[in-house]
Amino acid sequence: MIEIKKYICIGCPVGCPLQLEHEKDRIREVTGNECNRGAKYARQEFTDPRRSISTTVQISGALRQRLPVKVSGAIHKDQILEAARKIHELKVMAPVEIGQVLFKDFLGEKGIDVVACRSMKRIAEAMTACRTKKHRRSKAGKPE
Amino acid sequence: MLGRVEKKYGVVVVGGGPAGMGAALGARDCGEEKVLILDREPEAGGILLQCIHSGFGMHYFREELTGPEYAERFLQKVIDHDIDVLPGSYVSGVAVDSGGSKKVRIMSESHGLITVETKSVVLAMGCRERTRGAVRIPGTRPSGILTAGLAQKFVNLKGYLPGKRIAILGSGDIGLIMARRLTLEGCRVEGVFELMPYSNGLTRNVVQCLEDFDIPLHLSTTVAYVHGRDRIEKITVAPVNPDLKPDMSRAWDVPCDTLLISVGLIPENELTQNLGIGLDVVTGGPLVSSTLETSMPGMFACGNVLHVHDLVDYVTREAMLAGRFAGEWSKGVRRPKDNIRLVPGDNVRYCVPHTLSPEREHTIHLRCKAAMKPCKIRVGSLMEKKLRFVFPAEMIMFKIKPDLLDKFHGDTLRIDILPLEKGERVD
Numbered sequence: 357m358i359e360i361k362k363y364i365c366i367g368c369p370v371g372c373p374l375q376l377e378h379e380k381d382r383i384r385e386v387t388g389n390e391c392n393r394g395a396k397y398a399r400q401e402f403t404d405p406r407r408s409i410s411t412t413v414q415i416s417g418a419l420r421q422r423l424p425v426k427v428s429g430a431i432h433k434d435q436i437l438e439a440a441r442k443i444h445e446l447k448v449m450a451p452v453e454i455g456q457v458l459f460k461d462f463l464g465e466k467g468i469d470v471v472a473c474r475s476m477k478r479i480a481e482a483m484t485a486c487r488t489k490k491h492r493r494s495k496a497g498k499p500e
Numbered sequence: 501m502l503g504r505v506e507k508k509y510g511v512v513v514v515g516g517g518p519a520g521m522g523a524a525l526g527a528r529d530c531g532e533e534k535v536l537i538l539d540r541e542p543e544a545g546g547i548l549l550q551c552i553h554s555g556f557g558m559h560y561f562r563e564e565l566t567g568p569e570y571a572e573r574f575l576q577k578v579i580d581h582d583i584d585v586l587p588g589s590y591v592s593g594v595a596v597d598s599g600g601s602k603k604v605r606i607m608s609e610s611h612g613l614i615t616v617e618t619k620s621v622v623l624a625m626g627c628r629e630r631t632r633g634a635v636r637i638p639g640t641r642p643s644g645i646l647t648a649g650l651a652q653k654f655v656n657l658k659g660y661l662p663g664k665r666i667a668i669l670g671s672g673d674i675g676l677i678m679a680r681r682l683t684l685e686g687c688r689v690e691g692v693f694e695l696m697p698y699s700n701g702l703t704r705n706v707v708q709c710l711e712d713f714d715i716p717l718h719l720s721t722t723v724a725y726v727h728g729r730d731r732i733e734k735i736t737v738a739p740v741n742p743d744l745k746p747d748m749s750r751a752w753d754v755p756c757d758t759l760l761i762s763v764g765l766i767p768e769n770e771l772t773q774n775l776g777i778g779l780d781v782v783t784g785g786p787l788v789s790s791t792l793e794t795s796m797p798g799m800f801a802c803g804n805v806l807h808v809h810d811l812v813d814y815v816t817r818e819a820m821l822a823g824r825f826a827g828e829w830s831k832g833v834r835r836p837k838d839n840i841r842l843v844p845g846d847n848v849r850y851c852v853p854h855t856l857s858p859e860r861e862h863t864i865h866l867r868c869k870a871a872m873k874p875c876k877i878r879v880g881s882l883m884e885k886k887l888r889f890v891f892p893a894e895m896i897m898f899k900i901k902p903d904l905l906d907k908f909h910g911d912t913l914r915i916d917i918l919p920l921e922k923g924e925r926v927d
Contacts, residue, residue, distance in 0.1 A: 363707075364703055364706070364707055365703070366702075366703050366704035366707050366708070368703075368889075369702065369703060369889065369891045369893065369894050370873070370888070370889050371703035390888075407708060407712065408554050408564070409684075410552050410553055410554055410566050411552070411681075411684055411685075412552060412655075412656055412659070414659065419542060419543065420657055420658075421657075421658055421659035422655075422656060422657060422658070422659045424552035424566060424567075424568045424656065426552075426554065426566055433712060436684070436712065437683075437684070440684040440685075444685075454568075454569065454572050473552065473566045473568040473569050474549075474568035474569065474571070474572050475572060
């Protein structure tokens, strides 16, 4: 049976509406694209949609309370939420260097690590003590 | 050096974001040795530090970086070039004496009230977000209503979550990015509501920040009322008629504890205005010559304080240029005044710079009023350039060669974006 999947191309601001005709796993045709990028994108999205992900983790001993991190390679689209949850369990201590691997072969996939997106220096204990105590993740948004 | 400040400089840069760092490096490149960057935050880097998503640096570094990575690479360059950086410092004013030398008044966390003398200044204060007040949403005034960028700062830098059930007004890129960001942090995003019939963000962000997480995007819909006494409890949203007025007969309620506003950016020009520098009413930034010099001699501007850019890479390029001219100025180079005025014509909202000189090549930045495809840009009778498309959300850039301007004898050059005529095709 021939089925059609619809995508919007993200290659440029035109955003061509793409239609991908397929028979189970076999791609028959991509239509609606004004340039080659559209066809390539639809094929990629159909066979193996991947996303890069970045988030933050808790850091202590630094000027900021959160350290930005990213996953070094694109992961499968369906794994995004699971990945984010796993990364959030990480806790790191300053100092951290940019590019430092915080979690190797994350998700069991070789070469896909969680890395720090910036360096953070260690600052004096006295300065962080009051910050970390008071500034736990707040429960804001709960109407009293 | 980080934290060092002396009495005299050649170039002082106000703002330590991508524009400020780019300008400082540009000034150093042209041989100016005494350069100072001032930033009001505890560390330089500007808005990049909270933009933890990737998508930066594709043009400049030829690789996709996150905001903090882009900032750190630049900060490292700044430090390697022996540029002084003073974070935690706020510029309260600039005085100019009859000789053209400028005295910058600074309130600094580490040095107190100080005055620094300089020959030229680069304004690189960036922009800020339009708030609820700017779009006038009726209803109560509870807590829990904040701009998307502020929420981004809370989540990514401070580690606070603004709420658990989020509604977003406006489909600007920051709003879209925050929809994904808060979903990853475990919040529920109820929907994004956009007044216009199209999204204001990149298609890429609509797909990867909303569709990937099944977050609904309601086009031609706006927030018509805010409910809640102390904390926001729900909003009433309504589709809008073609006149953009909400149709209350089709309205519905959306429960939420947080409303994020992502409805555009305004260049932050209080300092500029206090100095009496001429502003462009459309961009909200200063009027600049082709050397990115404002109406005050020796005072330059670049980045989002000049006009809001789409990509940080473009900010960097513009800033380096402004820095180079600021450095030249401080070394005593005076270029001949521009003699061609650039004016926006059909379907052109604005163009920057505002004047040109035939002595060198120029990159013109402009934005269109309405989407058009295909089309052509016409610059007076000098040149025509065909384009596959133009969109208001995407800045258009093109170069004008000096030999073209040499042939031009008028004083006003008009730029139009026109539909293609019959028989014309885009290659």
